[in-house]
Amino acid sequence: MLRRHALGLLTAHAAASPLLRAAGDGLLGPVNVHEFEDIARRKLHKLAYDFIAGGVEDERTLQANREAYGHWDLVPRVMVDVTNIDTSVELFGSRLPSPILIAPTGGKELVLPGADEIVAKAALKTNTLFCSATGAKKLLDDGEPLHWWINGIGQPSREQAASFARRTEDSGGKAIVLTVDNPYQSNRDRNNRNRFDYGMMSRGVPQPGEERKPVNPATPAMWKPHTPNLTWDYIDWVRGSSKLPVILKGILAPEDAALAVARGASGIVVSNHGGRQLDGVIGTLDALPDVVDAAAGKIPVLMDGGIRRGSDILKALALGAKAVLVGRPPLWGLAAFGQPGVERVLWMLSAELKLSLGLAGQTSLATLNRRLVRKRA
Template sequence: MDRELINVYDYERSARARVDPSAWDYFMSGAWDEITLRANRTAFDRIRLWPRVLMDASASDRATTVLGTPIAAPILVAPMAYQMLAHPEGELAMARGAGAAGTALVVSTLATTSLEDVAAAAAGPLWFQLYIFKERQVSAALVRRAEVAGYRALVLTVDAPRIGRRERDEHNHFVLPPHLLMRNFVDVGLEHMDVSVAGSGLAAHATARFDDALTWEALEWLRGLTRLPVIVKGILAPEDAALAVEHGAAAVIVSNHGGRQLDGVPATIEALPAVVRAVAGRCDVYLDGGIRRGTDVVKALALGARAVLVGRPALWGLAVAGDEGVLQVLNLLRAELDMAMALCGRPTLASLDAELLQDPATVPAHA
């Protein structure tokens, strides 16, 4: 029998026992030596909090807005492909769970359910994540469909001109089982992953389809296609954050794709401060990668993120109990955030600032 599930790691353990080992490796792996995957966690663990006391810890409203959309807490769900590998109801259950938690969900281009079916099931706001294909009209058609279906923003992923080499997937010859399809591509006949390839079927699919010649022109092209706000996901360099703003991004997501793309890049929490400085309030900055505790959310907000996205923990919830599991994971992270803020002496999201992380011994005394 499962022991009581009281934190995201309990969900991880319980999910592992339910998911096929090759799918589990796909969910969990990072690229090459997984240095960045580990760094996303260790960098959070290294940061110390310097709480203040007697600050009235009675408040518990953690609601905020992202691009004008109200959400119950600054914790969204990151886009993740192939969710029916985690649970038979896949993206549908993810959308119900995120909506029940009062937050926004980013739906992957590579979903195993069509974007229309996800929208029909959803109980909350949806954003659509886009990979731009070599055949641009295929991506343009997805944008139009996302608009019609009521998605509120597009999330352009820019850190994956090629899919990072996840060696566990190579060893496993990771492919989608035949009953699972990339449902957004049924109308153009691209719904099947090629199962005849030697290594990772996902890597082969991406090499064949993703446009690896993209430049900032792609962002202009996308903005010309749609009135939806465009969020750029996969920013680490402050220079790129500034370029994203100049090319009209409505927000940037500081992300290293959960350590799954270029191994050896910084943890996202290390990259965040310079990005926040470069953006200088001109658009929202969000962060994903390694968020496992409410204190991680506190640290990201203290360093200037408006909100964070969680990836794998939401999948663990999905695998354990479908929409209910997603809701539970999001609720427990929100409860941890609530508790952490109260104990930090920071009654509101706006009061989470860099002083919370500042070692008083290293701060020069004021004259």
Template sequence: MTSDADRSAATAECVADFEHAAAAVLPPDVRDFVAGGSGAETTLAANRAAFDRTFLVPRVLRDVSRCTTDATLLGRPAAMPLAVAPVAYHRLVSPDGELATARAAKAAGVPFTVSTLSSVPVEEITAVGGAVWFQLYWLRDGARTLELARRAEDAGCEALMLTVDVPWMGRRLRDVRNRFTLPAEVRAATIDTGGTAHLRPTAGSAVAAHTGQAFSPALTWATVARLREHTRLPLVLKGVLAPEDALRAAESGVDAVVVSNHGGRQLDGAVPSLDALAELAPVLGGRCELLLDSGVRSGTDILRALALGAAGVLVGRPVMWGLAAAGEAGVRRVFELLAAELRTSLGLAGCADVTEARGLRTVR
């Protein structure tokens, strides 16, 4: 018998279809937690506007009869230049949570990034198989953070992604107004620090209060050097927007930088990630790998990011919408749609593969 979730996944023809389907089934406060940004959500909106004003200059009379989306990310093969972004608490939107997402990512041949605030322990996620990266928030207890990095490495994670733009959580007004609180059955399974995020506050967001207690606002370049010395895994810095910071990251032995404004959830008014990529890539000059996060909603968006110098993109909200609407089948369908759109866009732009896409001109 075909379930409602299977029908929802089968009939979706773009990411926006899943956004609408997820909005219809999620509780309003959870929908706001996933979709919302900080402040007036200026940067949240600007991320999409940056893609919409970036136009590609296609090439013609090129053989695209064998058009492929195959890519290499952090030295490993991937079926397309995409990884799942680190997003907290997948069990907020579906009972299987990160396990369903990890299975879908494995089937799609793309890496899955486990959040420090994952609602499933990292060991259970790596047991699914597939390529798994681990996103690290620097905790107030530095020794415990290094233990967490070692735990991820021992579990089989293939890379560490240090988020560097969260000294504390941005003021996300939707969560503040909802006094957002985690339900009892959802917790940060890898770093559980008690019930702060489950206690409904008299004002503000319980999740913001929890992260404020757990995360260190004293993260510096010395911390990056400490982590670099501690791990043999590829090290990625997520949340870089300034060219000067990207250059210093490369000089510090970082393997990749994620150009990201945290999906518009941190500094409201920060530059759109795609605009930052356009400025940063020529300055960095290939000193380390570049990934783009924030606002990706289609295969054409992926092509735009490649043309502006990215090796690949991270996708967060679309994955959560697919998971909320149709579970694992929904996430699989999101990946299928993005792969099909990317292949179509590559061919129409005259590119047989993602390497040729990096030679496309853009008009912005």
């Protein structure tokens, strides 16, 4: 008989997890996100694994994201009644049970056909906010109470931007997440070495025996423009056509955070695109405090990059993030076990966060502050 306790999530959810039922033993299976990645690496085609796992050039930004969690330490409080722990958060008028959101990731079809719908179903089942990278396409049937935001990289004209904003609103998305760190397709050595062809994001990787004409092996991504003309005016274009909040994803400089507030953005995501755009960039946890200061409480600041543990999330929240997004972890869950794998990864991170809060003497996100963390000298 399973015992319920203060962290009821652990026991109740473990009993319900189809993944654990499939394993036939509650103790089998990956015990953390890293182990999900190990399974994904074994199951995925090398082209697909490298596309997801990889960063840009020497992958210094990718490493910086992970390393940042290592040089901020938690300083827990004790003798606090942590019987009840509330991880809910209010974002743009919706109360969410957890501050962990699914980041937009294009190319999920490389993992599984129908991947966006599968991840959306996992999000619905775990009551997680899903930020979709597939434009304004509706992923689940009408009536499904999925919390979802829609990601876009910007349109070149005012009319196209306005039409995107209207379609997003009509499709039921609750916010527009505009990726602002993507003026050019970046230079990813793993993809270049693998002769990765971006058409594979929709067509999939070659099947055994399938012949495909190789793409130009020499840095095929170099100088391919995405949204080189995206400027602050874009916010006006979108805000004039929809009532949805506009959240800017990819802010690192405090000066840009201040401009975002001044130009009417509704929120900011501190992000370096998971180390996939410019190399040699500051780790997002290190960038977070200055951005939070620049936003001065006027709009919520979220962050992503390198989160693999509940204690990573606690550090980000203590440094002022209102919520966090995870990009690769749900994809590792998807590659390992399909929908139950995504659910399991999301549950694991939520459970680890709740446990970290309890062990740090914290009972809610609302009272977290910077006294809970110290940067190593």
